[in-house]
Amino acid sequence: MSLDYLIGVDGGGTGTRVVVADRSGQPLARASGGPSGLGLGIAPAWQAIQTALSSAFAEIGPFAPARCAIGLGLAGVHNAGWARNFLDAAPGFARIALDTDGFTTLLGAHAGQHGAIVAVGTGSIGEAWFGGSDKRTVSGWGFPSGDEGSGAWIGLRAAQLAQKALDGRVARSKLAEAVIAHLGGDIDAAFAWFGQATQTTYAQLTPLVIRHAPDDAAADTILTQAGLEIAAIADALDPVHRLPLALCGGLAEALRPWLPAALLNRARQPQGDSADGALHLIRGRLHG
DSSP: OOOOEEEEEEEOSSOEEEEEEETTOOEEEEEEESOOOGGGOHHHHHHHHHHHHHHHHTTTSOOOGGGEEEEEEETTTTSHHHHHHHHHTOOOOSEEEEEEHHHHHHHHHTTTSSEEEEEESSSEEEEEEEETTEEEEEEOOOTTTSOTTSHHHHHHHHHHHHHHHHHTSSOOOHHHHHHHHHHTSSHHHHHHHHHHOOHHHHHTTHHHHHHHGGGOHHHHHHHHHHHHHHHHHHHHHOTTOOSOEEEESTTTTTTGGGSOHHHHHHEEOOSSOHHHHHHHHHHHHHHO
């Protein structure tokens, strides 16, 4: 069966975005779905990707993996075991290329060219590509030990504030009250919430932090520290600022007021997203 379509997939802890293109790389359809970060499980990741692809192909025609070459940028690919198990579970695509969502975000941001990015969403990661195999990754260690400055990182700190407020260790500020209400309103409900919490549910607390930052010192402190963490990732990637830098991901723009001025002065707007970058990835593998 001939190769008819190219697919780019961006998968993280909050959602999945796919773009389907013709063989020349011209986009035909886009769709989105649930989370497909590998930390949430291999089977759920493939289920989310295939659900999003079914939605995209509803605009085109029948979805037949054997007629498609697919590039995927997914959170969790740094874990070699997860990546291997994910590829082993793949449907029968004509060709498949897998990399981190950080690297496909870089490819999308710089239209397939060299550059650096810090991507800030549910998780966080920095990637720099100096050409060929010369790549550098900073952060991306995964939640809860890493992903500094991310939505999950911010949400975890907001949740810790709520715990202290429920205990009486800190005053019940506006942010603490809002988070306690989100957790269910009392200690019993909060314990139940924490027992089922994931990086995705922690990240869902981040809008509360941003909303209360103008009049809540604790919220402002959390976001200021997030900005410093993001700047530290950028500086570690490219200490002498050789490469163009883009700030990417769903939280990058929302966190702008808390990002250091030196970082903002360096950064440019991304030219495309991680799904576009995944298309660059698979096209490079096909023509490389």
